[in-house]
Amino acid sequence: EVQLVESGGGLVKPGGSLRLSCAASGFAFSNAWMNWVRQAPGRGLEWVGRVKIKTDGGATDYAAPVKGRFTMSRDDSENTLYLQMNSLKTEDTAVYYCTTGTYEGYWGPGTLVTVSS
Amino acid sequence: QTVVTQEPSLTVSPGGTVTLTCASSTGAVTSGNYPDWFQQKPGQAPRTLIYRTSNKHSWTPARFSGSLLGGKAALTLSGVQPEDEADYYCQLYYGGAQVFGGGTKLTVL
Numbered sequence: 001e002v003q004l005v006e007s008g009g010g011l012v013k014p015g016g017s018l019r020l021s022c023a024a025s026g027f028a029f030s031n032a033w034m035n036w037v038r039q040a041p042g043r044g045l046e047w048v049g050r051v052k053i054k055t056d057g058g059a060t061d062y063a064a065p066v067k068g069r070f071t072m073s074r075d076d077s078e079n080t081l082y083l084q085m086n087s088l089k090t091e092d093t094a095v096y097y098c099t100t101g102t103y104e105g106y107w108g109p110g111t112l113v114t115v116s117s
Numbered sequence: 118q119t120v121v122t123q124e125p126s127l128t129v130s131p132g133g134t135v136t137l138t139c140a141s142s143t144g145a146v147t148s149g150n151y152p153d154w155f156q157q158k159p160g161q162a163p164r165t166l167i168y169r170t171s172n173k174h175s176w177t178p179a180r181f182s183g184s185l186l187g188g189k190a191a192l193t194l195s196g197v198q199p200e201d202e203a204d205y206y207c208q209l210y211y212g213g214a215q216v217f218g219g220g221t222k223l224t225v226l
Contacts, residue, residue, distance in 0.1 A: 045163060047208070047216065097162060103168055105165035
């Protein structure tokens with residue numbers, strides 16, 4: 001059974017940092033491009049960023065609102081995806097979903113990040 | 118700033134057919150934008166229905182189909198069921214970025 005389980009969400013003050021993790025199982029993690037997608041309360045989906053597989057160079061791409069503040073990484077030996085979030089702003093408040101590329105099509109249940117003083 | 122536009126809301130009768138569209142501010146949507154479609158029900162994570170224009174997953178009901186139509190990506194539901202009431206999002210690829218549309222709230226009434 002395929003599972004993506006996010007963790008690390010919580011309440012953080014503006015300007016603070018948080019690291020999210022996504023534990024993957026049940027599929028070939030090392031062969032899957034991985035994404036983070038977020039959804040602010042009552043709003044639509046927003047792509048955050050993507051990390052390619054090692055054989056594609058392991059490159060990362062980010063959406064403009066998070067570029068320079070967020071960093072994605074992956075540990076294929078642990079089947080885990082990470083999102084390091086720095087300089088957090090109130091507008092970063094959202095449920096953060098870990099997803100595979102759409103060829104695999106899997107989503108985690110999400111973890112809530114709240115940025116508030 | 119690339120904008121992807123969807124109908125904000127649509128209503129369809131049970132058993133009917135409805136087409137949702139996805140337009141790009143940069144021009145016509147092509148297969149090179151790799152259009153994807155997602156369904157989200159209240160309180161749930163999204164799920165991927167269609168990838169790369171028209172490809173279905175094992176869990177995608179046969180009544181869902183994807184295509185390119187008149188310069189847009191399209192998701193057609195044929196023989197709509199009450200359980201199809203949900204929010205639907207498209208996503209387009211632009212080289213190094215991916216952009217979601219604002220979503221279509223589909224009501225089955």
